[in-house]
Amino acid sequence: MARIVVVGAGMGGLAVAARLATLRHEVTICERSSSTGGASGSIVRDGFTFTTGPGLLTLPAVYRDLFLKTGAAIEDVVDLVPIATPTRESFAAAGGPRTVVDIPNASRSGTHDAFESGFGPGAGDDWQRLLHRAGEMWGITRKTFFEAPLLADPAGRAERLRSAGGRADLRTTAPWRSLRSLGRAHLSDPRLRAHLERFAVEAGCHPGKAPATLATLPYLEETFGVWWVRGGLHRMTEALHARCVQRKVKVRTDTEVSTIERAGGRVSGVLLADGGRLDADIVITDLPVDPGTAGLLPGPGPKAPGAGRVPASSATLELHLALRGRTPGTPHRTYLFADDPGREPDALFADRATPPSDPTLCVLAPDDEASAPEGHSAWTVQLRVPRQGPVDWDSAAVRDGYSATVLDLLTRRGLDVRERVLWSILRTPADLAGQTGAPGGAVPGAGADGPRNAPRRVPNRSAVPGLFSVGASAHPGGGLTRVGMSAALVAELIGRA
Numbered sequence: 001m002a003r004i005v006v007v008g009a010g011m012g013g014l015a016v017a018a019r020l021a022t023l024r025h026e027v028t029i030c031e032r033s034s035s036t037g038g039a040s041g042s043i044v045r046d047g048f049t050f051t052t053g054p055g056l057l058t059l060p061a062v063y064r065d066l067f068l069k070t071g072a073a074i075e076d077v078v079d080l081v082p083i084a085t086p087t088r089e090s091f092a093a094a095g096g097p098r099t100v101v102d103i104p105n106a107s108r109s110g111t112h113d114a115f116e117s118g119f120g121p122g123a124g125d126d127w128q129r130l131l132h133r134a135g136e137m138w139g140i141t142r143k144t145f146f147e148a149p150l151l152a153d154p155a156g157r158a159e160r161l162r163s164a165g166g167r168a169d170l171r172t173t174a175p176w177r178s179l180r181s182l183g184r185a186h187l188s189d190p191r192l193r194a195h196l197e198r199f200a201v202e203a204g205c206h207p208g209k210a211p212a213t214l215a216t217l218p219y220l221e222e223t224f225g226v227w228w229v230r231g232g233l234h235r236m237t238e239a240l241h242a243r244c245v246q247r248k249v250k251v252r253t254d255t256e257v258s259t260i261e262r263a264g265g266r267v268s269g270v271l272l273a274d275g276g277r278l279d280a281d282i283v284i285t286d287l288p289v290d291p292g293t294a295g296l297l298p299g300p301g302p303k304a305p306g307a308g309r310v311p312a313s314s315a316t317l318e319l320h321l322a323l324r325g326r327t328p329g330t331p332h333r334t335y336l337f338a339d340d341p342g343r344e345p346d347a348l349f350a351d352r353a354t355p356p357s358d359p360t361l362c363v364l365a366p367d368d369e370a371s372a373p374e375g376h377s378a379w380t381v382q383l384r385v386p387r388q389g390p391v392d393w394d395s396a397a398v399r400d401g402y403s404a405t406v407l408d409l410l411t412r413r414g415l416d417v418r419e420r421v422l423w424s425i426l427r428t429p430a431d432l433a434g435q436t437g438a439p440g441g442a443v444p445g446a447g448a449d450g451p452r453n454a455p456r457r458v459p460n461r462s463a464v465p466g467l468f469s470v471g472a473s474a475h476p477g478g479g480l481t482r483v484g485m486s487a488a489l490v491a492e493l494i495g496r497a
């Protein structure tokens with residue numbers, strides 16, 4: 001039995017703690033804030049509940065496996081449901097009404113037909129050809145990239161090179177190619193290209209720099225569907241916290257780790273910001289950056305590779321709206337694309353940026369009676385913005401003006417809810433930075449997707465013996481699904497007590 005300290009109680013930290021406690025280790029989680037869940041949280045006020053962070057879950061198999069292996073099926077603790085009307089996309093059309101397509105859940109033929117009727121003959125076929133290629137990419141990267149850990153030691157690097165695949169595989173995954181270039185080669189309609197590129201923009205990447213393998217994201221959505229947890233996705237975080245407690249994990253909130261201690265060349269414990277200390281044989285970080293950059297590994301010794309080498313990423317802004325009235329039939333998420341979506345990413349990554357004036361808006365409107373009082377709705381508008389730094393999101397002038405800008409944009413694009421707003425809450429990248437420690441509130445580790453870029457992520461097993469990493473900054477990356485995968489990979493590396 002090893003004494004294990006997990007630093008951070010985001011989904012990754014909770015998931016790895018539950019798994020390792022089930023494998024009979026003695027596990028303590030140290031979380032610096034007063035609640036668990038990190039980026040996956042909630043705001044509850046006046047009978048309204050907003051999920052902050054994730055708007056939906058893909059590949060639920062990852063969490064089914066987690067709950068099953070740690071005690072009981074996910075269905076026993078949360079109500080996981082496929083989303084009936086998942087996605088509407090609306091595009092500006094020169095001088096006329098916007099073009100709207102409704103994309104069904106987990107239906108390749110339904111998506112084909114939606115693109116054919118929305119964008120014109122041939123668009124659905126183009127998209128299917130691209131998704132076919134994305135399916136092949138998934139077949140190749142699943143085993144070597146997603147289901148294998150990233151190890152900092154030379155043996156790990158050698159193994160990665162060995163399993164990198166032959167020429168045919170490389171032709172398919174095209175690690176030299178960007179998502180934008182893949183889209184241009186397959187898709188003649190600019191709106192379809194915008195549909196593809198939004199997967200990069202949401203992941204915090206510029207589509208012109210994001211790897212082509214990000215095309216696996218729409219493939220996964222169309223193949224395995226998109227899911228919601230009744231009451232809000234944070235219910236899954238809460239269930240996972242409860243599972244940790246059942247498994248006798250000590251969950252210590254308001255406990256910040258300031259240093260990971262080393263003795264005799266390996267991890268020996270953690271120092272706490274309040275002056276306390278915990279012995280540990282193993283430390284697992286669940287941080288939005290590598291532990292070296294977070295300042296937890298002072299002094300000489302190997303730092304986690306990846307530090308400072310991950311390209312800068314953009315961030316997400318959320319406007320939560322408590323609304324009077326219900327609008328049955330509103331899709332779970334509605335994308336109101338920018339007038340010129342192809343130019344949007346350039347503004348996000350400029351050194352001296354301003355809050356975007358023409359961003360794509362994603363309106364999350366879960367059809368979930370548990371989220372609002374009767375006759376009311378809880379909507380969240382998400383948009384991609386420059387991180388804290390290039391824009392000062394703490395400035396009152398920027399914050400106050402921007403809520404109004406977003407509501408005006410909604411109106412201009414056909415969703416006028418101004419008369420229905422009871423109150424709203426704006427959450428900026430500065431708020432997220434304060435909540436999770438993500439530098440600038442930016443998407444952790446973005447831009448490092450794909451086989452060629454994988455080593456830019458924080459390795460799951462570091463060069464410091466006894467030090468491991470999970471979560472969005474670690475391999476295989478961000479989003480609930482991959483974060484859950486990182487926890488499974490690390491639990492397997494450490495093994496049974």
Ligand SMILES: Cc1cc2nc3c(=O)[nH]c(=O)nc-3n(C[C@H](O)[C@H](O)[C@H](O)COP(=O)(O)OP(=O)(O)OC[C@H]3O[C@@H](n4cnc5c(N)ncnc54)[C@H](O)[C@@H]3O)c2cc1C
Pocket residue numbers: 007008009010011012013030031032033036037038039040052053054055056057058255256257258286287288316317318382432435436437470471472473478479480481483
């Ligand atoms: C707006 C937004 C929308 C998103 N949408 C989706 C979506 O639709 N689907 C999806 O799958 N994913 C989505 N994601 C991503 C997903 O939420 C994250 O990838 C995931 O929740 C990250 O979990 P994590 O375990 O890596 O760490 P985090 O959630 O970042 O948690 C890290 C934790 O570590 C703690 N911590 C930091 N430093 C210390 C320290 N020194 N000592 C102790 N504790 C410390 C922090 O307080 C925090 O609780 C979204 C994220 C955001 C922000």
